[in-house]
Amino acid sequence: MTYPEPPLNGSEADTLVGSLERQRATFAWKCADLDHAGLRATVGSSTVSLGGLLKHLARMEDLNFTHVLAGRPLPPPWRDVDPDDEEGWERTSATDDDPEDLRQLWEGALARSRDAVTEALAEGGPGHLFRMPSGTEVSLRRLLVDMVEEYARHTGHADLIRESVDGRVGEDPPGGSHPYTS
Secondary structure, three states: OOEEEOOOOOOHHHHHHHHHHHHHHHHHHHHOOOOHHHHHOOOOOOOOOHHHHHHHHHHHHHHHHHHHHOOOOOOOOHHHOOOOOOOOHHHHHHHHOOHHHHHHHHHHHHHHHHHHHHHHHHHHHHHOEEEOOOOOEEEHHHHHHHHHHHHHHHHHHHHHHHHHHHOOOOOOOOOOEEEOOO
C-alpha cells in the first residue's frame, strides 16, 4: 500500500490537494480492517467513534465540496436530514450502520469531492471563488485548508481510538509514499 505525499516543490494546487489527500489516506488507514465493534469503540468518556468519524467526514465532504463548492444537491442520506433538528446525527447514527456501508458512504463522498475540486481548479485554480450559503465569497484555497484542518483534527481522534481497539499506531499507512500529482 502506498499513500500520497504532498510535493516538496509543487504548485500551490498540488500542495494543497496533496496535503488533503495525505490526511484522507492516513484517516482511511486508521479506519481500515475493523468490524462493527471496532468502528463503534470510543476512548474514555468520549462518544466519538471511528464509524461516527467516517460518517461525519463523509457529510463534511459532501456539504463543502459537492453542495457548496459545486452547487449540486446534497445526496442521501444528507438531503433527508434537517441539520437544525439533528445536531451530530451523523456521529450518533453511525453506531447502527454496517461497516462496509460507512466506508462506501465516505468513499462515495470522496469521489464527488475530488470531481468538484478538479472542476474548480480547472475554472480558476486555488483562487477560484464561490459563494457560501450566507453569500460570503470564499476561495477554493481556503476551503482546502479548512478540510486539511478537519481531517488533521479527526485523524488525531482516530489515532487514539484505533490504538485502544487493537494497538495500531503510526503516523503514515505502511508501504511508503508516492508523489501526489493532479
